[in-house]
Amino acid sequence: MxxxxxxxxxxxxxxxxxxxxxxxxxxxxxxxxxxxxxxxxxxxxxxxxxxxxxxxxxxxxxxxxxxxxxxxxxxxxxxxxxxxxxxxxxxxxxxxxxxxxxxxxxxxxxxxxxxxxxxxxxxxxxxxxxxxxxxxxxxxxxxxxxxxxxxxxxxxxxxxxxxxxxxxxxxxxxxxxxxxxxxxxxxxxxxxxxxRGVADVFVEVRTLDAPVHSGQFGGAAPDALLALISALSTLHDADGNVAVAGLRRDSWQGANYTDQEFAEVTGMAPGMPLLGTGPIGERIWYGPAITVIGLDAPPTKTAASAVVPYAKAYLNVRVHPQQDPAEGQRAVIEHLRKVKPYGIELEVTGGDVGAxxxxxxxxxxxxxxxxxxxxxxxxxxxxxxxxxxxxxxxxxxxxxxxxxxxxxxxxxxxxxxxxxxxxxxxxxxxxxxxxxxxxxxxxxxxxxx
The missing domain is CATH 3.40.630.10 (Zn peptidases)
Incomplete structure (x- = not known):
């Protein structure tokens, strides 16, 4: 033996x-x-x-x-x-x-x-x-x-x-x-x-001193939530790939999930498409991800018929294992600061980073x-x-x-x-x-x- x-x-x-x-x-x-x-x-x-x-x-x-x-x-x-x-x-x-x-x-x-x-x-x-x-x-x-x-x-x-x-x-x-x-x-x-490395980014927009009647002023009064949603939509392309310049993505040569296996592991609803293109390992391990993990906005249950004056989003950014997370964080911040949806300035700040x-x-x-x-x-x-x-x-x-x-x-x-x-x-x-x-x-x- x-x-x-x-x-x-x-x-x-x-x-x-x-x-x-x-x-x-x-x-x-x-x-x-x-x-x-x-x-x-x-x-x-x-x-x-x-x-x-x-x-x-x-x-x-x-x-x-x-x-x-x-x-x-x-x-x-x-x-x-x-x-x-x-x-x-x-x-x-x-x-x-x-x-x-x-x-x-x-x-x-x-x-x-x-x-x-x-x-x-x-x-x-x-x-x-x-x-x-x-x-x-x-x-x-x-x-x-x-x-x-x-x-x-x-x-x-x-x-x-x-x-x-x-x-x-x-x-x-x-x-x-x-x-x-x-x-x-x-x-x-x-x-x-x-x-992957990790970084937090916060995006805020304030457009009015207080909510105003959406019937009387909606259509011209700047809607903070609409501006925020518009800005967040620029972070990904039509297929769901991250669309921020300066975030590294490389091909992944190791083990991988099949599409069906990934859907089962994550508990995806039947018929739900995956985000992004390319091998799954490349998307979730060797490329970036930007996830909206929090949103400050009026809840639907108590929402009034008013133009929203303030909204804030909390983004969790994942970066390539060999990219400096602070560099990735800066790339997302610069991207969002340049967007200016409808000409509205966004306040974009960074939070914690982890290599x-x-x-x-x-x-x-x-x-x-x-x-x-x-x-x-x-x-x-x-x-x-x-x-x-x-x-x-x-x-x-x-x-x-x-x-x-x-x-x-x-x-x-x-x-x-x-x-x-x-x-x-x-x-x-x-x-x-x-x-x-x-x-x-x-x-x-x-x-x-």
């Missing part, structure tokens, strides 16, 4: 233990948003820290940062000549939302049809459990050095996003496993190699993880990307400019993270755990050659 088969058997034997641990974690409503009980976050922290100690991580301690839930930090020293791997995840979760829309209580883990349902089951507690399982597969003595970083306020955001770059000595590693991502579809091992990320795919860690994934799933791994951003990735990369960044995880496109009825497939938990353990072995072997 080769070591790969042995690891597979070990992980399979541990699976009941790992799913049980995941259930214990899901039971804790570790929501780090303001207004939620802090003791639940602390309880989840203590459970994770304790389980890591049982898994061979001897140097477990807490990183206490201002106004931030505690970060679990631990280390296993590297055997002589072996590389070090940093394992990242988070134990906090999103709020459950309207619990009446869940098929089962969000904090009562429920196993059904090969899946475990519950808030945080996929995002990101199963990834934390996979780290623990990979360490236990070697009896707590992996063939690589390990640094474990499990944060407790990823969903809400905190100063920890910038901490690694400011304290690089704590985060030195040869490979960074950012396990807060997942597979393009269940059963298809996927390495996420790019993240995208593009990972190397030519190093020994990427090669080892690709091989490890094939062993775990039985099929070749593919490259994918995420339209969202993981701010910590850039900070971790800045602390380790020579390290390879590998983004992966238990999630799949139907796991409903952040939504109702979130679930993780037990098969994906098993395979991520095995892939990580196989990666430790293959990466260590490669370093010894």
């Amino acid at each position: 080769d070591l790969g088969q042995e690891l597979s058997g070990v992980v399979d034997g541990m699976l009941p233990e790992l799913t049980g641990l995941l259930g214990r974690l899901v039971e804790i409503p570790s929501i780090a948003f303001p207004g939620y009980p802090e003791e639940n976050v602390r309880k989840a922290h203590d459970l994770v820290a304790g389980e890591l100690r049982k898994s061979g991580v001897g140097e477990v301690r807490v990183l206490e940062l201002p106004e931030t839930s505690p970060v679990v930090y631990g280390r296993i020293p590297a055997p002589e000549g072996a590389p070090t791997v940093l394992l990242y995840g988070h134990y906090d979760v999103q709020p459950a939302g309207d619990e009446s829309l869940w098929h089962t209580p969000p904090f009562t883990p429920t196993e059904r049809d090969g899946a475990i349902y519950g808030r945080g089951a996929a995002d990101c507690k199963a990834n934390v459990v996979a780290h623990i399982g990979a360490l236990r597969a070697f009896g707590g003595k992996p063939p690589v050095g390990v640094t474990v970083v499990i944060e407790g306020q990823e969903e809400y955001g905190s100063v920890f996003d910038d901490y690694p770059a400011e304290h690089p000595e704590l985060f030195q590693a040869d490979a960074l496993l950012i396990c807060d991502a997942g597979n393009i579809r269940a059963g298809q091992p996927t390495l996420v190699t790019a993240l 995208g990320f593009a990972a190397r795919t030519d190093g020994p860690a990427y090669t080892a993880m690709s091989a490890a994934m094939k062993r775990a799933w039985g099929v070749d791994a593919v490259d994918s990307a995420m339209g969202g951003s993981i701010p910590l990735t850039n900070s971790m990369a800045a602390a380790n400019p020579d390290a390879e960044v590998l983004m992966l995880g238990v999630e799949d496109s139907r796991c409903n993270m952040h939504g109702f009825n979130e679930r993780v497939l037990v098969s994906e938990l098993r395979n991520v755990t095995l892939a990580e353990a196989e990666f430790f072995r293959l990466f260590a072997e490669g370093a010894r050659r």
Whole structure:
């Protein structure tokens, strides 16, 4: 029996233990948003820290940062000549939302049809459990050095996003496993190699001191809402492609969704067309997107027959992984300032920005993880990307400019993270755990050659 088969058997034997641990974690409503009980976050922290100690991580301690839930930090020293791997995840979760829309209580883990349902089951507690399982597969003595970083306020955001770059000595590693991502579809091992950047833009227009009668003055009085709608309509062409000069879009060569698959994943209404043209991956991962995520205007229920004097829109702009998000933000601001619908000046301002990320795919860690994934799933791994951003990735990369960044995880496109009825497939938990353990072995072997 080769070591790969042995690891597979070990992980399979541990699976009941790992799913049980995941259930214990899901039971804790570790929501780090303001207004939620802090003791639940602390309880989840203590459970994770304790389980890591049982898994061979001897140097477990807490990183206490201002106004931030505690970060679990631990280390296993590297055997002589072996590389070090940093394992990242988070134990906090999103709020459950309207619990009446869940098929089962969000904090009562429920196993059904090969899946475990519950808030945080996929995002990101199963990834934390996979780290623990990979360490236990070697009896707590992996063939690589390990640094474990499990944060407790990823969903809400905190100063920890910038901490690694400011304290690089704590985060030195040869490979960074950012396990807060997942597979393009269940059963298809996927390495996420790019993240789009993000920027916020606000557009305001004021045309009158107060509303005026639409019958008496409509037709000549400047309508703020009409002007805003006219300006927003210039952001896209007739096919729905972003039409702002200066926003980068490149061809995407990795895995892709089919049109039907994308429609099903996003819950599109029957017959609804997709926005834009070209491969879907190019549209959602390697090109820009501008979404109107908020609008200040009179609601229809209480609207009066009056010309609207003021309106405001909140735009979320996503940019190519290798484009400076501030540059993309400026492009949108300049575009809107030039529009002047009906000669009306718009007030356009920028908000927060977050950088995208593009990972190397030519190093020994990427090669080892690709091989490890094939062993775990039985099929070749593919490259994918995420339209969202993981701010910590850039900070971790800045602390380790020579390290390879590998983004992966238990999630799949139907796991409903952040939504109702979130679930993780037990098969994906098993395979991520095995892939990580196989990666430790293959990466260590490669370093010894």
